[in-house]
Every structure is written in structure tokens, then in C-alpha cells.
Amino acid sequence: xxxxxxxxxxLSATTGVEISGVDLRAPLSDADAADxxxxxxxxxxxxxxxxxxxxxxxxxxxxxxxxVEVRSHPTSMGQVDGHPELAVIRREPTDGRNTGGxxxxxxxxxxxxxxxxxxxxxxxxxxxxxxMFAHMGAACAALSDGLRDMLRGLRAVHVxxxxxxxxxxxxxxxxxxxxxxxxxxxxxxxxxxxxxxxHPESGQEILYLNPIYTDRFEGWTRAxxxxxxxxxxxxxTRPENICRFxxxxxxxxxxxxxxxxxYALDDYPGETRVMQRCVVLGPWLHPPGSA
Ligand SMILES: [Fe+2]
Numbered sequence: 001x002x003x004x005x006x007x008x009x010x011l012s013a014t015t016g017v018e019i020s021g022v023d024l025r026a027p028l029s030d031a032d033a034a035d036x037x038x039x040x041x042x043x044x045x046x047x048x049x050x051x052x053x054x055x056x057x058x059x060x061x062x063x064x065x066x067x068v069e070v071r072s073h074p075t076s077m078g079q080v081d082g083h084p085e086l087a088v089i090r091r092e093p094t095d096g097r098n099t100g101g102x103x104x105x106x107x108x109x110x111x112x113x114x115x116x117x118x119x120x121x122x123x124x125x126x127x128x129x130x131x132m133f134a135h136m137g138a139a140c141a142a143l144s145d146g147l148r149d150m151l152r153g154l155r156a157v158h159v160x161x162x163x164x165x166x167x168x169x170x171x172x173x174x175x176x177x178x179x180x181x182x183x184x185x186x187x188x189x190x191x192x193x194x195x196x197x198x199h200p201e202s203g204q205e206i207l208y209l210n211p212i213y214t215d216r217f218e219g220w221t222r223a224x225x226x227x228x229x230x231x232x233x234x235x236x237t238r239p240e241n242i243c244r245f246x247x248x249x250x251x252x253x254x255x256x257x258x259x260x261x262x263y264a265l266d267d268y269p270g271e272t273r274v275m276q277r278c279v280v281l282g283p284w285l286h287p288p289g290s291a
Pocket of ligand 1: 100104105106262
């Protein structure tokens with residue numbers, strides 16, 4: 001394959017587009033990089049198939065969009081030998097659960113979440129293991145004017161530990177001992193972000209919350225906040241607003257972590273799934289109301 005002319009195939013009405021006509025082992029031309037960036041801005045997540053990538057190819061692709069993060073915060077993920085920027089996301093049959101089996105964005109509990117993530121399939125189960133994405137720009141646009149107006153004035157607190165347990169109760173697949181371990185490891189890791197932000201490239205307003213890490217609205221109790229948070233997330237993840245990607249050997253996805261939620265399905269009992277991820281740093285959502 002040569003880098004000659006991209007073809008785009010949307011996966012749904014709002015979210016996700018498959019791009020063909022590019023070999024990601026070769027350096028991206030400026031024109032292809034601009035087209036892929038435009039597709040990412042429009043659809044929130046881009047997919048490529050039939051690639052045969054070494055770690056340096058995945059990293060080179062990611063660097064076309066920003067600075068690749070070298071991990072600086074505590075995590076449970078392994079990393080690729082010789083490439084500390086590449087995390088290994090492994091699910092073995094004996095694990096209690098997979099990684100990312102909730103609607104979420106990556107690292108929303110940090111003060112500066114990444115612009116995006118680049119995920120490459122290394123070992124896939126014979127069936128299952130798809131990833132779903134939901135576009136939070138489309139979700140924001142679908143709200144009533146009154147609700148959207150109210151949300152523009154709110155900020156929300158995102159808590160790292162919620163992934164493992166909330167109020168001392170472990171999530172499904174997490175043992176009490178594991179929760180105690182994570183409670184210590186992730187103590188105090190949380191961040192507050194505006195509930196609605198303006199995308200720095202598309203200009204679209206984005207609803208920025210998710211049903212797992214978003215604990216409460218700033219100045220509200222968790223009990224007051226959760227009904228509205230869960231209502232908004234349920235609307236955002238309606239089937240009409242999502243796409244579902246079926247991984248194959250050689251598949252790569254890049255999502256805009258500011259614009260979409262994602263969900264890794266945990267539906268391949270007895271099998272192993274291994275993915276390789278790096279995250280890209282870049283400009284964050286602008287405050288609501290700004291240009
Ligand atoms: Fe994730």
C-alpha cells in the first residue's frame with residue numbers, strides 16, 4: 001500500500017469512521033495527516049485495518065497529533081519492553097474483569113487529561129472484545145436548551161478510585177483486598193473539570209462526564225449529583241449515538257479523548273486479549289461560552 005488518497009466509511013450517524021488507503025508503517029504525508037485529523041474532529045474516533053505495526057510505527061502515528069505521554073502517574077498497566085510510552089492492556093482468563101469495561105474517558109481524574117489515545121490490537125479472542133464509542137458533542141447538542149444552559153455553569157469532580165470501588169463498596173470483579181490496595185494507591189487522585197467545554201479544533205460544545213469516574217458536581221453532594229449524571233450518560237450512550245468496533249488482527253483505533261466516551265466489552269470468557277496503547281497530550285477543551 002502507498003499513501004495515496006484516503007477513503008472514509010462512517011460506522012454510525014454520529015460516531016466513528018473507518019479510514020482505508022493508508023499504510024501506517026510509512027511516515028504520514030502532511031495531506032493525509034490533515035485529512036485524518038479532520039476525520040477525528042468530525043467523528044471522534046478513527047479506525048484503520050490490516051496494518052502490520054511495530055511499536056515505533058504506532059508511536060510515530062501518535063506523534064502526528066501531539067506529544068506522546070511517558071507515564072507519570074500510578075497505574076496498574078504493564079508496558080512494552082523498551083517503549084515506556086506504550087502500555088500493555090492485557091486481560092487473562094483468570095482476571096476478575098477486563099480494563100475499561102465501563103463507559104469512560106481516559107485519565108479524566110487528572111488535571112490535564114490527554115487529547116487522545118491510540119490503541120493497537122496485539123492478541124484477540126476468537127469472538128467478543130469489541131470496543132464501543134459514544135460522541136459527547138452529539139450528546140451535548142441533543143440536550144434541551146435549558147438543561148444545556150444549566151450545565152454550562154457546572155463543574156464536576158472525577159475520582160480515580162471509583163473505578164475500583166465507591167464509598168467503600170467494591171465494583172464487580174474487585175475483591176475487598178484489591179479495593180483496600182487501590183484505596184491506598186490512588187488516594188486523593190481526582191480532578192475537577194467543566195461539565196461542558198468547547199472543542200479546541202471543531203468548536204463544538206462537548207458534554208464531559210462519564211458514569212464511572214464522575215463522582216459529583218462541584219458544590220453538590222454525590223447523592224444529589226448522581227441522578228443527573230446517570231441520566232446524561234444514559235442519553236449519551238443511546239444506541240443511536242454510539243458505534244461498535246469489531247477488532248481484527250492489524251486493527252488500530254485513535255479516539256479523541258475530549259470528544260468521545262469508550263467502553264471495552266468484557267465478553268470473551270476463557271480467552272486472552274492483549275492491546276497496546278499510548279496517549280497523546282495536547283490542548284484541552286476550552287471553557288464553555290468561549291470562542
Ligand atoms: Fe480507556
